[in-house]
Amino acid sequence: MKPQRKSEFLASAPSFLWLAMFVLVPVLIIFGIAFRPALAGGGIGSGWSLEAIRALADPSYPILLVRTLWVSFITTFACILVALPVAYAMARLTPIWRSRALLLVIVPFWTNFVIRVFAWQQILHAEGYLAQMLRAIGLLGENDRLLGTQAAVVMVSIYTYLPFAILPLFAAAEKFDFGLLDAARDLGSKPLGAFVQVFIPGVRQGIITAVLVVFIPMLGSYVIPDMVGGADSQMIGNKIAQRNFNDRNLPEAAALSGALALLVLAPMFLKRKGAEA
Amino acid sequence: MSDEMGSFLRFENITRKFGSFTAVNEVSLEIGQGETFSLLGPSGCGKTTLLRMAAGFDRPDSGRIFLDGKDITLLPPELRPVNTVFQNYALFPHLSIRDNIAFGPKMAKHDRASIQRDVDAMLELVDLKSHANQKPSQLSGGQKQRVAIARALVNKPKVLLLDEPLAALDLKLRQRLLVELDAIHDEVGITFIYVTHDQGEAMSISDRIAVMNKGVIEQIGPPAEIYETPRSSFVAAFIGDTNFLDGRITEVIDRQFSRCEVCGFGTITIENDKPVAVGDLIHLSLRPEKLNVLREMPNPAISQNIVRGEVEDVIYYGSHTRYWIRCGEWKLCAEMQHRNFQLNESRPKWGDEVWLSWQASDGYLLDQYRAEDEELLTLPDEDA
Amino acid sequence: MKPSRWPLACLISVLVFFYLPIGFLVMNSFNASRFASKWNGFSLRWYERLFERHDLLAALMNSLKIATYASAISMILGTAAAFAMNRYRSRFQQAHRLLVTVPLVLPDILMGMSLLLLFVSLGVKLNLITITVAHVTFCLSYVALVVQARLQDFDFHVVEAARDLGATKFQAFCKITLPLLAPGILAGGLLAFTLSIDDYVITYFVKGPGSDTLPTLVYSMIKKSKDLPVINALSSLVLVATFATVAVSQRLTRSGTVRD
Numbered sequence: 001m002k003p004q005r006k007s008e009f010l011a012s013a014p015s016f017l018w019l020a021m022f023v024l025v026p027v028l029i030i031f032g033i034a035f036r037p038a039l040a041g042g043g044i045g046s047g048w049s050l051e052a053i054r055a056l057a058d059p060s061y062p063i064l065l066v067r068t069l070w071v072s073f074i075t076t077f078a079c080i081l082v083a084l085p086v087a088y089a090m091a092r093l094t095p096i097w098r099s100r101a102l103l104l105v106i107v108p109f110w111t112n113f114v115i116r117v118f119a120w121q122q123i124l125h126a127e128g129y130l131a132q133m134l135r136a137i138g139l140l141g142e143n144d145r146l147l148g149t150q151a152a153v154v155m156v157s158i159y160t161y162l163p164f165a166i167l168p169l170f171a172a173a174e175k176f177d178f179g180l181l182d183a184a185r186d187l188g189s190k191p192l193g194a195f196v197q198v199f200i201p202g203v204r205q206g207i208i209t210a211v212l213v214v215f216i217p218m219l220g221s222y223v224i225p226d227m228v229g230g231a232d233s234q235m236i237g238n239k240i241a242q243r244n245f246n247d248r249n250l251p252e253a254a255a256l257s258g259a260l261a262l263l264v265l266a267p268m269f270l271k272r273k274g275a276e277a
Numbered sequence: 278m279s280d281e282m283g284s285f286l287r288f289e290n291i292t293r294k295f296g297s298f299t300a301v302n303e304v305s306l307e308i309g310q311g312e313t314f315s316l317l318g319p320s321g322c323g324k325t326t327l328l329r330m331a332a333g334f335d336r337p338d339s340g341r342i343f344l345d346g347k348d349i350t351l352l353p354p355e356l357r358p359v360n361t362v363f364q365n366y367a368l369f370p371h372l373s374i375r376d377n378i379a380f381g382p383k384m385a386k387h388d389r390a391s392i393q394r395d396v397d398a399m400l401e402l403v404d405l406k407s408h409a410n411q412k413p414s415q416l417s418g419g420q421k422q423r424v425a426i427a428r429a430l431v432n433k434p435k436v437l438l439l440d441e442p443l444a445a446l447d448l449k450l451r452q453r454l455l456v457e458l459d460a461i462h463d464e465v466g467i468t469f470i471y472v473t474h475d476q477g478e479a480m481s482i483s484d485r486i487a488v489m490n491k492g493v494i495e496q497i498g499p500p501a502e503i504y505e506t507p508r509s510s511f512v513a514a515f516i517g518d519t520n521f522l523d524g525r526i527t528e529v530i531d532r533q534f535s536r537c538e539v540c541g542f543g544t545i546t547i548e549n550d551k552p553v554a555v556g557d558l559i560h561l562s563l564r565p566e567k568l569n570v571l572r573e574m575p576n577p578a579i580s581q582n583i584v585r586g587e588v589e590d591v592i593y594y595g596s597h598t599r600y601w602i603r604c605g606e607w608k609l610c611a612e613m614q615h616r617n618f619q620l621n622e623s624r625p626k627w628g629d630e631v632w633l634s635w636q637a638s639d640g641y642l643l644d645q646y647r648a649e650d651e652e653l654l655t656l657p658d659e660d661a
Numbered sequence: 662m663k664p665s666r667w668p669l670a671c672l673i674s675v676l677v678f679f680y681l682p683i684g685f686l687v688m689n690s691f692n693a694s695r696f697a698s699k700w701n702g703f704s705l706r707w708y709e710r711l712f713e714r715h716d717l718l719a720a721l722m723n724s725l726k727i728a729t730y731a732s733a734i735s736m737i738l739g740t741a742a743a744f745a746m747n748r749y750r751s752r753f754q755q756a757h758r759l760l761v762t763v764p765l766v767l768p769d770i771l772m773g774m775s776l777l778l779l780f781v782s783l784g785v786k787l788n789l790i791t792i793t794v795a796h797v798t799f800c801l802s803y804v805a806l807v808v809q810a811r812l813q814d815f816d817f818h819v820v821e822a823a824r825d826l827g828a829t830k831f832q833a834f835c836k837i838t839l840p841l842l843a844p845g846i847l848a849g850g851l852l853a854f855t856l857s858i859d860d861y862v863i864t865y866f867v868k869g870p871g872s873d874t875l876p877t878l879v880y881s882m883i884k885k886s887k888d889l890p891v892i893n894a895l896s897s898l899v900l901v902a903t904f905a906t907v908a909v910s911q912r913l914t915r916s917g918t919v920r921d
Contacts, residue, residue, distance in 0.1 A: 015742035019760040026775030089668035119682035220768020354824040367818035384827035
């Protein structure tokens with residue numbers, strides 16, 4: 001081996017082998033175990049079986065899939081919609097305030113995720129201040145609930161993923177030449193028109209990244225629907241956990257996971273193909 | 278000067294390729310002890326690659342490098358008695374100025390007392406004693422450059438390599454540091470190899486210059502020789518500005534002069550810088566400052582050329598003025614120092630009819646000519 | 662032209678939105694009432710109760726142990742990976758880069774599920790070690806990402822300068838490269854540490870019975886609606902610890918950016 005190849009190998013091998021062993025192989029195993037029979041005690045049988053795959057035809061799954069896509073889409077859309085003006089405002093601050101604002105955005109998300117969702121569970125509680133207030137002004141009916149709804153899931157998901165949308169958009173906005181907005185105004189556009197026609201195309205790359213980092217993890221959402229959602233707001237992630245921990249049926253959990261993996265990885269590969277073409 | 282110094286650092290048939298790009302092509306070069314030698318050329322000409330091979334950061338694909346009679350081609354950088362001043366200083370940001378300078382002696386495992394003494398001497402030499410305990414980020418560009426020089430010189434290298442050391446500085450500071458660098462060279466007396474794309478820097482500091490282009494050396498010589506007798510159109514255009522004329526010899530008057538016809542211009546007299554014969558195609562370089570711009574037709578003399586033209590552009594530079602004068606199908610650039618005009622005399626202006634004159638010996642016949650080098654000729658800015 | 666005030670109003674509302682739930686939680690930890698909707702006066706009783714719960718302390722120790730090992734291992738692997746990806750441009754590195762990116766985009770539940778299936782297939786007993794292995798796997802990518810960002814504006818000429826001044830490759834690495842990149846590597850390690858402490862989903866899949874970490878124990882307490890105010894008290898303490906960590910990492914980052 002040439003000395004250059006040797007030092008390249010020495011530097012890359014540890015992480016490469018680790019990731020191959022604990023990322024690549026496990027993802028392939030998902031697809032393998034989906035074709036195994038389940039044992040009653042929660043184990044995996046030997047031989048091959050299409051039972052887990054056949055179980056995917058369960059009539060409740062299409063609804064689950066559509067709901068997962070819909071909640072992920074709404075959350076992503078709302079995150080981008082809010083993150084755009086926020087990123088714009090941050091990029092226009094003076095450098096000192098810009099780094100302070102950035103820190104303020106990041107810090108709450110260094111706190112524990114489970115604890116943050118728990119805080120929301122208390123806020124949205126049927127007897128909580130928010131519910132009492134909404135009832136007082138008549139926005140919430142006497143028997144309506146905040147917790148256990150799809151709206152609660154979307155709300156808490158926005159709370160969780162908004163910073164992930166703000167960060168790439170802010171990075172793009174920081175590089176944006178704000179003189180272009182003045183130029184657009186000079187040429188007769190209204191402030192909002194300039195924002196839509198010049199700023200948004202200018203941060204396009206940031207929007208694409210933001211969509212990816214919100215939408216993809218959303219597809220695998222599990223904790224939020226479990227904690228603040230109800231029976232009618234379960235997503236694919238909850239079903240995987242249920243098959244795994246309650247039914248002890250690993251092959252069916254694997255089949256569902258495989259389907260989710262395809263759903264997640266397909267856009268990534270399409271994007272790579274698009275980038276290569 | 279170069280002849281009696283012999284060769285201290287010698288490059289022998291050096292070739293270095295990066296993929297399909299040949300950065301340095303069969304270059305041979307000898308540099309004498311104590312000489313200040315410049316490698317001059319546009320970016321991508323191979324000068325930095327040559328320097329990096331001298332320092333040991335890069336190895337030639339073929340060829341050898343000798344220092345003081347020893348083959349150092351494959352020696353790693355830490356074992357070469359050669360030190361480098363980097364383009365962007367490359368000071369260690371986490372170390373103080375003192376520790377930056379002490380880095381080399383510490384690596385060489387000198388004892389503490391001698392390190393202290395040497396570093397102090399260097400701080401004295403570059404006048405940075407009061408900054409010894411500061412970090413590089415607290416210094417100005419010029420001060421950082423001086424630290425970089427001190428950090429290299431403290432190791433008492435046999436050769437100091439300077440890679441565009443002044444490129445990051447503004448013009449005034451550059452001129453001052455150039456003088457300082459010259460003074461330092463006089464004091465330490467070691468060989469300096471200076472890489473630059475700035476012909477002014479190279480001309481003012483060097484004993485000799487190698488002009489490089491596309492991986493090969495076009496010409497080596499003292500600054501005046503390179504300026505006055507450029508061997509190729511590239512050298513003529515890269516070192517200062519020049520006018521190029523193409524013509525054909527119509528008559529060889531004697532050993533010294535010939536007559537030459539330039540299409541769309543007329544017939545001019547030239548000096549035979551190389552042997553010529555009737556019918557030869559020649560290429561002439563004519564420096565702007567050699568051309569006289571006159572309002573009246575001068576008395577013709579045998580070795581003098583006089584051409585009629587019209588002023589197309591005038592650019593005023595304070596100490597001198599540049600005229601772009603249309604003569605038939607050619608546009609020539611002429612430069613006039615202002616003391617050549619009387620105060621009461623009105624200077625030629627746009628559209629004026631003028632006479633251009635020059636001595637036959639003012640032009641220089643080029644050995645080698647490439648039409649694309651004319652692009653190097655500076656043209657007046659569109660918005661000037 | 663004066664920029665519109667609307668975006669600034671958006672920014673401020675979003676920050677309020679971010680901090681309100683956290684503030685609410687801290688406030689409630691001092692609430693004498695068992696229920697969040699009623700303020701019964703200031704009390705430290707939930708903090709007292711917290712210190713009586715030894716299972717929480719044990720879970721915290723597990724979390725700290727796992728986070729320490731996971732961040733240490735991922736710092737080494739991630740830094741090596743960042744160097745390789747920054748230095749070499751081969752096809753092998755393209756595959757390497759892809760592998761490093763996958764954990765960043767793979768939903769947690771898939772990562773947890775796939776690792777569980779791997780351990781089950783290999784017949785490995787689920788315990789703290791399997792959790793640590795899982796944590797290293799996603800922390801590695803984040804460390805590589807942070808260190809690689811630092812390497813991108815690292816001036817490699819200073820390494821050449823060290824070689825030029827007589828340092829061997831190894832000396833140049835120890836005396837120049839490592840000290841200059843240390844803030845970046847440490848920042849990556851801190852990020853790994855917080856990610857490991859924070860993780861619930863992946864841990865839940867690969868943990869064995871009895872090997873709870875703080876998030877999995879808290880989660881089961883919430884699910885069982887047991888001792889909820891104690892969780893508030895615990896959360897407030899975790900918040901204080903987190904902010905302290907952020908402050909430290911900020912100092913590290915700042916000293917790392919002082920550069921000419």
